[in-house]
Amino acid sequence: MIKVETDRADPKEIVGKSPLIMLIILLGGVICLLFGLALSVISGTADISLSTVWEACFHFNAELETHQIVVNLRLPRALTGALIGASFAVAGAMMQGVTRNPLADTGLLGINAGSGLVLAIVIAFFPSLSFGSLIYFSFLGAGLGVALIYGLAYAVRGALTPLRLILAGAVIGTLMKGMTQIISLLTGTTYELAFWSAGGISAAEWVQVKMISPWVITGLISAIILSPKLTILSLGEEVATGLGQHTSSIKLISGITVLLLVGASVPAVGGVGFIGLIIPHIVRFLVGEDYRLIIPCSAMLGAVIVVFADIGAKLINMPYETPLGSIMAVIGVPFFLYLARKETKPLL
Amino acid sequence: MIEHTFAEIHNVRQKRTFKIVVMLSLILAVIFLISLNTGTMRLTPEQVWAVLTGEGSQKQQTVLFRLRLPRMIIAILVGAGLAVSGAVLQGISKNALADPGILGINSGANLVVLLIVITAPASIFANPFLLPAGALLGSCCTAAIIFAMSYKKGRGLHPSRMLLIGIAVAAALSAISAILTLKLNPMEYDMVYEFSLGSLYGGDWDFVLSLLPWILGVLPFVIYKSHILNILHLNESAGVSLGYSVEKERFYLLLAALALAASSSAIGGGIGFVGLMGPHMARKLVGPKHQFMLPAAALLGAILVIAGDTVARSILKNTELPAGVVISMLGAPYFLYLLLKSR
Numbered sequence: 029m030i031k032v033e034t035d036r037a038d039p040k041e042i043v044g045k046s047p048l049i050m051l052i053i054l055l056g057g058v059i060c061l062l063f064g065l066a067l068s069v070i071s072g073t074a075d076i077s078l079s080t081v082w083e084a085c086f087h088f089n090a091e092l093e094t095h096q097i098v099v100n101l102r103l104p105r106a107l108t109g110a111l112i113g114a115s116f117a118v119a120g121a122m123m124q125g126v127t128r129n130p131l132a133d134t135g136l137l138g139i140n141a142g143s144g145l146v147l148a149i150v151i152a153f154f155p156s157l158s159f160g161s162l163i164y165f166s167f168l169g170a171g172l173g174v175a176l177i178y179g180l181a182y183a184v185r186g187a188l189t190p191l192r193l194i195l196a197g198a199v200i201g202t203l204m205k206g207m208t209q210i211i212s213l214l215t216g217t218t219y220e221l222a223f224w225s226a227g228g229i230s231a232a233e234w235v236q237v238k239m240i241s242p243w244v245i246t247g248l249i250s251a252i253i254l255s256p257k258l259t260i261l262s263l264g265e266e267v268a269t270g271l272g273q274h275t276s277s278i279k280l281i282s283g284i285t286v287l288l289l290v291g292a293s294v295p296a297v298g299g300v301g302f303i304g305l306i307i308p309h310i311v312r313f314l315v316g317e318d319y320r321l322i323i324p325c326s327a328m329l330g331a332v333i334v335v336f337a338d339i340g341a342k343l344i345n346m347p348y349e350t351p352l353g354s355i356m357a358v359i360g361v362p363f364f365l366y367l368a369r370k371e372t373k374p375l376l
Numbered sequence: 377m378i379e380h381t382f383a384e385i386h387n388v389r390q391k392r393t394f395k396i397v398v399m400l401s402l403i404l405a406v407i408f409l410i411s412l413n414t415g416t417m418r419l420t421p422e423q424v425w426a427v428l429t430g431e432g433s434q435k436q437q438t439v440l441f442r443l444r445l446p447r448m449i450i451a452i453l454v455g456a457g458l459a460v461s462g463a464v465l466q467g468i469s470k471n472a473l474a475d476p477g478i479l480g481i482n483s484g485a486n487l488v489v490l491l492i493v494i495t496a497p498a499s500i501f502a503n504p505f506l507l508p509a510g511a512l513l514g515s516c517c518t519a520a521i522i523f524a525m526s527y528k529k530g531r532g533l534h535p536s537r538m539l540l541i542g543i544a545v546a547a548a549l550s551a552i553s554a555i556l557t558l559k560l561n562p563m564e565y566d567m568v569y570e571f572s573l574g575s576l577y578g579g580d581w582d583f584v585l586s587l588l589p590w591i592l593g594v595l596p597f598v599i600y601k602s603h604i605l606n607i608l609h610l611n612e613s614a615g616v617s618l619g620y621s622v623e624k625e626r627f628y629l630l631l632a633a634l635a636l637a638a639s640s641s642a643i644g645g646g647i648g649f650v651g652l653m654g655p656h657m658a659r660k661l662v663g664p665k666h667q668f669m670l671p672a673a674a675l676l677g678a679i680l681v682i683a684g685d686t687v688a689r690s691i692l693k694n695t696e697l698p699a700g701v702v703i704s705m706l707g708a709p710y711f712l713y714l715l716l717k718s719r
């Protein structure tokens with residue numbers, strides 16, 4: 029076996045870590061998530077008690093307005109939050125593993141913006157398309173974003189330090205957002221695309237839940253299956269090759285998984301960043317470097333944080349909505365700054 | 377003998393710089409004329425001449441003096457300011473990627489303008505200098521925050537980190553602005569939105585007057601210091617051995633760069649990549665010596681912003697497309713090219 033010096037821990041040591049913490053996180057996460065979903069359903073402009081929610085779920089009466097609100101507005105909104113939270117968090121964790129970059133986040137790398145750009149083009153020129161078919165175009169855009177980042181990382185192997193990769197991603201994102209803005213101004217669709225710039229799930233309905241959940245669940249399962257390989261890949265390309273892994277096929281499948289997760293989420297929520305940056309870091313702090321533990325825990329915590337952030341989006345400025353993207357940015361930026369300042373040595 | 381050759385090279389460069397500066401000025405003049413002729417109301421050069429000699433119609437006079445001229449003068453000042461600011465930042469950090477626009481200094485300007493509009497009573501807006509002054513304060517604070525956060529004791533400033541921190545700080549400030557925007561009534565919203573686009577739009581002579589002293593004050597200072605920039609760009613220890621107090625000079629130059637960036641982006645809005653492209657193209661044209669490069673960079677910056685604004689105005693007649701967005705279509709690929717090239 030080839031011995032390669034790495035700055036991370038020994039593979040055996042990582043694998044040997046007890047998955048007990050993961051179980052605690054997952055169990056605690058389920059409780060928090062259920063609590064968050066319940067809180068999300070009862071909070072909002074209309075006063076609705078928990079017992080009404082219970083009634084609405086199990087003895088639905090279409091004539092009661094409160095039941096309609098619970099079932100048709102609040103529930104799908106809360107569930108969409110959980111889905112996109114899990115999705116962005118796992119996509120971020122995967123990008124961090126594949127690019128070996130602690131700052132990688134699909135928002136910061138311009139992947140979300142790629143999806144948004146293609147959505148803007150489609151909404152501007154084919155406004156009659158259904159939400160279901162929008163998703164496919166979103167995949168195309170997210171795929172474009174992933175391909176650009178992979179291409180950049182490949183074009184200058186080794187020379188692209190983590191900071192520079194993020195910088196390149198941010199500039200690609202700027203470019204794509206600029207194009208989105210030009211297209212929406214030229215075609216007069218600024219209003220339709222306002223959701224994209226702000227980011228939020230206030231308009232989520234059951235259509236969104238039904239359309240995105242198969243893709244998000246497929247993506248999550250694929251990520252869990254890939255997770256042992258990601259652990260090895262995160263130790264470094266040479267180590268992974270030395271251990272008999274096909275690094276390029278792992279990267280390719282990871283890229284497709286990220287594309288599925290991001291592509292499905294962006295049409296529902298728009299431009300929300302930083303979830304994929306914050307969550308994997310908290311998780312890594314709790315369970316260590318093993319992606320078999322990181323991926324499921326990221327999914328759980330991502331779902332929890334977005335459900336709670338969305339409750340904030342409802343309550344901060346009642347009766348108006350606060351953009352979810354802004355809330356995540358306010359939480360995420362200090363975190364990013366801390367990381368960018370702390371991890372100086374391997375970053376530069 | 378060798379000294380003689382150096383002097384000759386210097387002379388050749390000087391002549392070449394002179395030619396290029398003249399050429400760039402001509403290009404700027406041509407774009408200026410095209411720009412005068414672009415927009416909802418067109419003004420041909422003859423009409424402009426007629427207005428200048430006092431023979432134009434009332435409407436033509438209004439368009440020229442109240443709408444076009446201030447906007448174009450602001451574009452030129454902002455472009456020159458950003459380009460020179462970028463050149464100084466690149467010189468003192470020895471990094472070709474430093475750009476004041478990408479730092480997002482104007483995000484703080486928006487926030488302060490928003491706070492003023494929310495908290496101040498309506499009567500205060502009679503003062504035309506209030507919003508530009510607020511924007512300037514916001515830009516300066518943002519610049520100070522970014523600088524303080526990217527400075528590490530013993531390690532100094534790392535330019536890539538500084539850019540990333542700038543992007544992040546801008547993200548946070550615009551998020552706060554987005555939240556505050558919800559508290560505005562429609563009239564206040566229009567006011568803030570117009571200002572946030574950059575005052576190339578509402579641009580009138582008050583804005584020109586609040587920007588002019590900064591540019592006229594700081595630009596000569598930077599050009600005066602160009603021999604120090606040359607030394608800093610080359611090698612710090614050379615500066616020490618030549619008897620300069622490197623840290624002090626660098627601090628003054630940084631202050632000058634931030635003052636230019638803050639005043640330009642407070643008035644011009646978020647225009648990225650000009651501070652990157654201007655100096656870089658100038659270096660290609662006249663070489664790296666700052667006394668030659670700075671004037672060329674200032675002209676190139678002015679050309680970029682006024683051309684970007686003209687293009688923005690000609691593709692969209694009724695809605696305002698920010699000039700910064702047009703420029704970023706060219707600037708972002710340029711940035712990526714530089715990023716990939718500079719290993």
